[in-house]
Amino acid sequence: MRRLMGFLTVAMAWAPSYLPAQTPARSNAEPSAKSAFPRAADGKPDLTGVWQGGSTARGSWEEANGGTGVGGTGKNPNAPAVLSASDRPATAEKAPYQAWAAQKVLESYKLRGIDDPSAQCLPPGLPRTSVLGLFPTQIVQTPQQIVFLYEYMHEFRVVPLNAKHRDDLAPTYMGDSVGHWEGDTLVVDVTGFNDKTWLVGTGTFHSEALHVTERYTRVDKDQINYDITLEDPNVLTKPWIIHTNLMLREGTRLEEYVCAENNLAPAFYERLQKNNVNFQRP
Amino acid sequence: MMKGRGRWVVTAFAAMGLLAIPAAAHHSFGAEYDANKPVTLSGTVTKIEWTNPHSYFYLDVKDDKGNVANWKFEGYGPGVLYRNGWKRGISMKPGDSITVTGWRARDGTNWAHARQVTLASGEKMLFGPPAGTGDGGAAPPVEVK
Numbered sequence: 001m002r003r004l005m006g007f008l009t010v011a012m013a014w015a016p017s018y019l020p021a022q023t024p025a026r027s028n029a030e031p032s033a034k035s036a037f038p039r040a041a042d043g044k045p046d047l048t049g050v051w052q053g054g055s056t057a058r059g060s061w062e063e064a065n066g067g068t069g070v071g072g073t074g075k076n077p078n079a080p081a082v083l084s085a086s087d088r089p090a091t092a093e094k095a096p097y098q099a100w101a102a103q104k105v106l107e108s109y110k111l112r113g114i115d116d117p118s119a120q121c122l123p124p125g126l127p128r129t130s131v132l133g134l135f136p137t138q139i140v141q142t143p144q145q146i147v148f149l150y151e152y153m154h155e156f157r158v159v160p161l162n163a164k165h166r167d168d169l170a171p172t173y174m175g176d177s178v179g180h181w182e183g184d185t186l187v188v189d190v191t192g193f194n195d196k197t198w199l200v201g202t203g204t205f206h207s208e209a210l211h212v213t214e215r216y217t218r219v220d221k222d223q224i225n226y227d228i229t230l231e232d233p234n235v236l237t238k239p240w241i242i243h244t245n246l247m248l249r250e251g252t253r254l255e256e257y258v259c260a261e262n263n264l265a266p267a268f269y270e271r272l273q274k275n276n277v278n279f280q281r282p
Numbered sequence: 283m284m285k286g287r288g289r290w291v292v293t294a295f296a297a298m299g300l301l302a303i304p305a306a307a308h309h310s311f312g313a314e315y316d317a318n319k320p321v322t323l324s325g326t327v328t329k330i331e332w333t334n335p336h337s338y339f340y341l342d343v344k345d346d347k348g349n350v351a352n353w354k355f356e357g358y359g360p361g362v363l364y365r366n367g368w369k370r371g372i373s374m375k376p377g378d379s380i381t382v383t384g385w386r387a388r389d390g391t392n393w394a395h396a397r398q399v400t401l402a403s404g405e406k407m408l409f410g411p412p413a414g415t416g417d418g419g420a421a422p423p424v425e426v427k
Contacts, residue, residue: 061365121335134362151361255361262333268314272389 036220040141045184045218047139047146050254051246054133058222061136061252095204101235108203111269117197118153119266121259123173125197126190126212127228129155131244136252146179146186151254159188166192171208173197186216199230200242207234222248315395319386323394327378328352332370334359337409339374339396341382355382355396357410366408378402384410 040046057064097105108115118124130137135152148157159177169176171194179188190212198204215227224246231239325343337360341353357363360370367373374380381400387393396409 257334257361259335
C-alpha cells in the first residue's frame with residue numbers, strides 16, 4: 001500500500017508546460033481603420049486588456065476556446081489544443097540552430113521532462129512566456145511604461161518607454177526590456193538574459209547573448225500582430241523569426257498560478273528514467 | 283482498497299474521434315502517457331486535488347470480479363479548469379459517479395491522463411488537453427544539417 005501510494009504521488013505530470021498544438025495561421029486581414037481600436041490619450045494604440053496568444057479566434061475566452069475555434073480547452077474534444085509552453089507557434093519557421101546546437105536541442109528533447117526549466121517551475125523566459133495560448137496575458141499601458149502580466153508562472157515585465165537598457169545588467173530569466181513606438185507599432189528590445197530558459201518549444205536553448213525584438217501592432221479591436229525576432233550568434237545561424245497573434249479576451253481575468261504547489265514532474269521523470277521506462281521517442 | 287490491477291475496463295474510443303492525433307504536433311504528453319493506450323473508466327471519485335501546475339482526481343474503479351482499485355488522473359491546473367467552466371467543489375465532488383476517458387501512463391500502472399469527464403449530471407467536460415499535441419511528443423523544430 002505504501003509503495004503504491006508513493007507511486008501515485010510520484011505519478012505523472014506533464015511538464016508544467018502544457019503543450020500546445022496546432023495554431024491556425026495568422027489571418028491576412030489588413031489593418032483596419034484607425035478608429036477600429038481604442039487609442040490612449042497620447043494617440044498611441046491602447047494595448048490595455050487581457051489577451052490570448054497563439055490564436056486567431058475572436059470573441060470571449062469561452063467563445064474562442066469552447067467550440068470549433070482554437071479550442072482544446074473548451075467542451076469540444078475535437079477542437080485543436082491551444083498553444084502551451086512546449087509548443088512553438090505554427091507560424092514560426094524552423095529554428096536555425098548551428099549544427100552542434102541542433103544536436104543539443106535533440107538531446108534536451110530526449111530528457112525533456114527533466115531538462116525543461118519550466119518543469120522545475122522556473123521562469124519560462126521569452127518568448128516562451130508570451131506566445132502561450134493556454135494562459136492569458138494582461139497588458140497595462142501608460143504613456144511612460146507598458147506592463148505585461150502573465151498568468152503562467154506569475155511572471156511580469158515592466159517595459160519603460162524611450163529608455164535605455166540599464167548599464168548594470170545582470171543576466172535574468174526574463175531579461176531587461178525597453179520599448180518605444182514606431183508609428184502604431186510598439187517595439188520592445190529585450191536583452192540581459194541568462195542561459196537557463198528555452199525560447200519556444202522543447203529544448204530550444206540559447207546563450208546569454210540572446211537578443212529579442214518584439215513588435216506589437218494592434219490591427220483592430222480584437223487582434224495584435226505579435227512579431228518576434230530572436231538573435232543569438234552563439235547558437236543560431238541567423239535570426240529566428242516568429243509571427244504570431246494576441247487576441248483580445250474581454251471578461252477574462254488572470255488566475256493564480258502557484259507552480260510549486262504540487263509539481264510532480266521532475267520526480268516523475270526521474271522515476272521513469274530510473275526504472276528504465278522508455279519515455280523517449282525515437 | 284487497492285487489490286492489484288485486475289482487468290480494467292479499457293476500451294478504445296476511436297469512434298469518438300479522440301484518436302485523431304495531429305501528425306505534425308504532439309503533446310509532451312507523449313513522455314508520460316501513451317496515446318496508444320486509451321482508457322475509459324467509470325467509478326466513484328474519492329479525492330480531487332485542485333492544484334498547480336496540474337490538478338488530479340482519484341477514482342475507485344471496480345473490475346469485473348468486483349475488485350476495486352484507485353486510479354489517479356491528471357489534468358489542467360485550476361485556472362485553466364475555471365476558464366473551461368469547471369466550478370471547484372460543485373462540478374465534481376468526492377462520492378460522485380463519473381466516467382472518464384484518457385490515456386494510460388507509459389509504465390502501465392493505475393494512473394492516466396484525463397481528457398473528457400462525464401459528470402454525474404451527464405454533462406461532459408474536459409479535464410485535460412488532448413493526446414498527441416505539442417512539440418513534447420515530436421522532434422524539436424531544428425534544422426540538422
